[in-house]
Amino acid sequence: TINGDVLELDAIIVGAGFGGSYMLKHLRDDLGMKAKIFEAGSDIGGIWHWNCYPGARVDSDVPVYEFSDPNVWGDWYWTERFPGYKELRAYFEHAEKKMQIRKDTIFDSKVVDAAWDGKVNKWTVRTEKGRVAKAQYLIVATGFAAKRHFPDWPGLDKFEGIMHHPSFWPAEGIDVKGKKVAVVGTGATGVQLSQELAKQIGEDGSLTVFQRTPNLAIPMQQRKLTKEEQDEWKNERQDWYTSRMTTFAGFLFDFQKTPLTFEHTPEQREEFYEKLWQKGGFNFWIATYDDMLKDKAANEEAYKFWAKKTRARIQDPRKRDILAPETAPHAFGTKRPSLEQDYYEQFNKPNVDVIDLKANPVKEVVADGIITEDGTHHKLDVLALATGFDSVTGGMKNMGLKDKNGVDLRERWANGTFTSLGLFCDGFPNMAFLYAAQAPTAFSNGVSTVECQGEYLVKLIKQLREQGVETIEPTHESVEAWRKEVTKEYESTLFPGTSSWYNGGNVPGKPREQLNYLGGMPAYHKNLHQTLPDLPGFETVKSAA
Ligand code: NA7
Numbered sequence: 001t002i003n004g005d006v007l008e009l010d011a012i013i014v015g016a017g018f019g020g021s022y023m024l025k026h027l028r029d030d031l032g033m034k035a036k037i038f039e040a041g042s043d044i045g046g047i048w049h050w051n052c053y054p055g056a057r058v059d060s061d062v063p064v065y066e067f068s069d070p071n072v073w074g075d076w077y078w079t080e081r082f083p084g085y086k087e088l089r090a091y092f093e094h095a096e097k098k099m100q101i102r103k104d105t106i107f108d109s110k111v112v113d114a115a116w117d118g119k120v121n122k123w124t125v126r127t128e129k130g131r132v133a134k135a136q137y138l139i140v141a142t143g144f145a146a147k148r149h150f151p152d153w154p155g156l157d158k159f160e161g162i163m164h165h166p167s168f169w170p171a172e173g174i175d176v177k178g179k180k181v182a183v184v185g186t187g188a189t190g191v192q193l194s195q196e197l198a199k200q201i202g203e204d205g206s207l208t209v210f211q212r213t214p215n216l217a218i219p220m221q222q223r224k225l226t227k228e229e230q231d232e233w234k235n236e237r238q239d240w241y242t243s244r245m246t247t248f249a250g251f252l253f254d255f256q257k258t259p260l261t262f263e264h265t266p267e268q269r270e271e272f273y274e275k276l277w278q279k280g281g282f283n284f285w286i287a288t289y290d291d292m293l294k295d296k297a298a299n300e301e302a303y304k305f306w307a308k309k310t311r312a313r314i315q316d317p318r319k320r321d322i323l324a325p326e327t328a329p330h331a332f333g334t335k336r337p338s339l340e341q342d343y344y345e346q347f348n349k350p351n352v353d354v355i356d357l358k359a360n361p362v363k364e365v366v367a368d369g370i371i372t373e374d375g376t377h378h379k380l381d382v383l384a385l386a387t388g389f390d391s392v393t394g395g396m397k398n399m400g401l402k403d404k405n406g407v408d409l410r411e412r413w414a415n416g417t418f419t420s421l422g423l424f425c426d427g428f429p430n431m432a433f434l435y436a437a438q439a440p441t442a443f444s445n446g447v448s449t450v451e452c453q454g455e456y457l458v459k460l461i462k463q464l465r466e467q468g469v470e471t472i473e474p475t476h477e478s479v480e481a482w483r484k485e486v487t488k489e490y491e492s493t494l495f496p497g498t499s500s501w502y503n504g505g506n507v508p509g510k511p512r513e514q515l516n517y518l519g520g521m522p523a524y525h526k527n528l529h530q531t532l533p534d535l536p537g538f539e540t541v542k543s544a545a
Contacts, residue, residue: 009135017046019141019434040110053166055196068241113400140433146395185386191338198346220339221280250448253287261298334498403427420474478537490514
């Protein structure tokens with residue numbers, strides 16, 4: 001495939017995380033297709049290959065956060081309810097034995113160009129290092145966090161200490177003991193990282209968290225899992241993978257339809273919230289009253305409970321008001337709440353502080369630290385930029401992906417995102433993408449979305465092959481209709497009022513629009529499967545043969 005040779009395939013998959021691995025396994029083993037993955041990194045695991053910053057951990061509980069294939073889970077045991085990155089890497093190592101992903105993955109191969117050749121009805125894909133492959137199908141499985149986002153502060157390139165985006169944290173780690181450390185950002189990454197670094201700095205080091213928006217983080221309620229209890233799961237486990245597709249966000253818990261927030265008395269409400277709080281994980285977010293994300297007053301009740309619980313954990317009144325203000329900074333749950341274990345307690349240490357960037361923004365970065373508008377020079381040895389990603393669409397717009405007329409997706413989506421079913425784009429024949437725009441993606445358990453989409457795609461491609469269909473592409477009307485559907489769901493919630501990576505609000509200049517489908521997993525599943533077998537909303541061309 002190098003030095004001018006072109007690799008001829010049936011399908012090119014981009015990315016070797018959950019999505020890419022699922023597609024490779026099923027296209028190759030179920031449909032007998034010649035398929036290969038191009039992966040930018042040096043190993044399998046997707047997000048778990050990239051993220052090895054201290055404290056990196058999944059916020060979805062196992063075992064819903066795993067492949068549903070009994071061949072994979074049958075002899076796998078987790079040690080914790082929310083495993084850390086090392087265990088997730090070990091899980092991918094285990095999955096490798098069952099799925100054989102590596103032998104069909106070409107590593108260190110970042111895709112920089114993908115163009116449709118209408119003469120032969122194939123995609124031509126090129127990587128940064130000059131590998132070229134051609135295939136009938138292109139499956140983009142780069143996820144929602146493939147393009148990093150950095151602050152545009154003056155002088156950032158002048159910093160002479162150690163500086164990293166957490167997804168580029170060195171695998172060998174950084175010794176922060178006794179060092180002056182800063183974490184910028186309080187998303188899921190920033191919270192996990194700060195919670196851990198605050199312990200690693202020791203008594204002589206310092207940690208300063210630069211916060212723009214408080215994360216309304218909720219207790220993870222982490223716990224160890226025993227082999228015995230996992231043996232007891234065995235009989236039900238397969239059913240759980242079916243059940244996870246019947247809930248809104250692809251978990252084993254769901255919003256409570258009735259009674260709603262104000263149908264409970266204040267005492268009942270308190271008891272209900274407390275129960276969710278003790279259950280941990282995302283229960284307080286997405287197993288709560290069904291009106292929490294739709295009704296402002298209901299949302300305020302949830303915030304009041306959150307603030308009361310959280311404020312009680314922070315001793316210093318100044319830090320308390322920054323981390324957990326009395327009035328809600330945004331509607332609870334309309335930005336992704338992080339799961340924390342003892343994040344707030346870290347701020348009770350004298351050498352752990354938080355700076356409110358809204359009140360006191362960064363003026364500039366200098367060789368040995370950060371200077372804020374109030375004139376303070378924060379001297380630093382280590383600067384972690386946990387400032388997130390050009391999420392959901394950034395990765396796809398950054399790989400030279402062109403439509404059949406040669407127009408780059410970056411241009412096509414410059415003013416807004418247009419997809420059919422959160423899987424296809426008009427003008428891009430035989431191309432599908434997983435776990436990205438206008439699908440349940442960021443508001444779901446990742447593996448549930450990936451398997452929902454993957455299972456459908458495999459069925460679709462099987463049918464197309466059986467029917468001798470050479471090209472398939474969504475109609476412009478179906479793309480317009482899906483965008484309307486996505487927007488309609490979004491506008492029935494409190495999400496539009498909050499700026500976040502869910503709606504492009506985190507990256508200056510990015511169009512403000514809903515990037516996730518909020519109709520829930522069952523409706524999404526139904527929308528996909530009702531296109532089979534008649535393919536409404538698509539144009540297909542059969543091969544001349
Ligand atoms: P997020 O959730 O996008 O968090 C990024 C954080 O960085 C967030 O607190 C931002 O504040 C902050 N940020 C971004 N740009 C700046 C600038 N310029 N100055 C100061 N602060 C800034 O990314 P994560 O990596 O934490 O998590 C991504 C997802 O991955 C996560 O939700 C999980 O699903 C897995 P803001 O809130 O925008 O004010």
